[in-house]
Amino acid sequence: MNISFPPKLVPGDLIAITAPSSGVPPHLHQRLDLAIQQLKNRGYRVREGECLRSQHKNKSACKRLRATELMAFLTDPEVKAIMPPWGGDLAMELLELIDFQRLATLEPKWFVGFSDLSTLHFPLTTLSHWATLHGPNLMDLGARELDPTTQAIWSILENERATHIKQYSSQAYQIEENQWGPASDEGFNLTKETKWKRLDGGTTPVSFEGRLIGGCLDIISRLAGTPYGQLSRFRELNRQDGIILYFENVEMGPCELTRALLSLRLQGWFNDLAGVLIGRSAALDVTEATQHNYLDALRSALGDLSAPVLYDVDIGHIPPQISLVNGASATVEFTEQGSTVTQVI
Template sequence: MPNKLIKPKALHPASQIGIVSPARLATPDVIEIGKSFLQNMGFSVFVHPQNTEKHFQLAGTDEDRAQAIMDMVEDPSIDAILAPRGGIGSYRVIPHLKFDVIAENPKIFCGFSDLTTLMLAIHQRTGLVTFHGPLLMNLSGDHDAYNLNFLTQFLTGKIPTGQPIHYPEGRCMREGKAEGKIIGGNITLLQHMIATKDEIDMSSAILFLEDDAGEKISDIERKLWHFKNTGKLQRIGALIVGEFAGFREDSNGEWGRDILAILKEVLPSHVPVVWNFPCGHGKKMTTLPLGITARIEISPKGTYLTYTESPFA
């Protein structure tokens, strides 16, 4: 990873957001609803024609999807790039991207779940601050206002540096404080990135993890033990765990240990931990800038996250 962070410019009311689909094909209503939400916030929205292409389950071929991303990067009228949905396939576009061009044209990239690979590959290879945040499909439903509020507050630069953000949803597993860069994403894709050029350095990091919805708890345990056995969890500064929504029972019955018991097994005793944090496949979702330094304070009274630098130029 480059030694120096590259920071995009924050959005303003006249900014234009480009919509591309790096992964699965989204239904037209997802795109239209998300587009309407963004327009109601005052942004212009350009939906790339690639969003309607179909190649098996994906929104066009790997080359088509990568080219759509590069079209948005090279278009001077586009200030941010969002996606309608994840699913699978984002990792397939990475070999076709021009990372030198992305570095020369720093823009906001935001997504999560399957887009973890894309957000982290761009961050790791260029130093660009990318954002773990909602897809268009997360801007409708019971908590669309929560998700949209955090997204717009972050992307317009209205989250003040040095001021604690309180997350009352988070539950304290182990109290403590830490300072480090924020990094993380989907636990499955983070595991798959080990031993690739996009593997992340977790040393002293505030690591956050979110799961694949409906995953078996035994699978989560296997992944956490993999991280432990690589030595990565021994080096982190703090751990943020998402809601881990929709656990399925294992086929052989109850696994016997919940997520808290597993975390206590795999983590060093000095690492502060918050769980049920709104950063994944649950109903509520905040936005997190990747690679930015922050302080976290976790206690039974609440979880507070303070950014010590701005994610924007």
């Protein structure tokens, strides 16, 4: 597949901010302002959308206003990147209103973030053939000082194309999802030692390479089987490169997680993969030993795959997270002492 990578960002470029899913309520506008100021401090111009600083019924505005504004930014040649404040719940309302075929004829621009933004990442990459960045949301970038894992997003956005970008597993992570204070410029509270793990329980080093594609499993599992969640064509066009699937779980309990993964498996998503990356789960696990737990879910659905499966990776809602580019060629190297992901951007 001929994936189109946006050009690197340079000072003076215009970054558009819109909320295609959840908007930012008034009590968090100060945090949003801090994040926007950080973009300006790096030399970027910023254009705010109308669908941004409000929140009603789990969304920033009605679906038509959100879709119209997003398409306007996606098709505006002056805009070089779109950085929503965060994800949310209802980006799926926009899918039928976005012209992904038209976007396939245009020069790409960076669409950055995670969570519900996977709803748009996936078709932008598989239908429009744009490389998209699954990584820290704009609100994560409002800290006065970024940890090294989060900071790496700028290595991807600001480097020359065809550069090899190597990211390292974090030293520590935050044990819960982030809850921003109203005027906080704090970064993450990284207190728990990070340890990527092999699902098969092995400890010897493992390495695999392929094209990255994935996102928030809560979303991707709903897209699968629709026109916006077709992995088969992406797989076929990248068969020689191999595919690395990556996921993270935000809300699904162990039994629902099992069903979601098995549904994808029954649709052939886990056939002939180079490897699988599973982020730290943000959902509550069960503590009763007689009940099906999170690790049981992963083993039930993926435990007998021939491809390597790594879990508790720095991806998703339990920060920090590495920045993964959908469509990029990547090499993953796992060791007990620390792991790396190297992407060609």
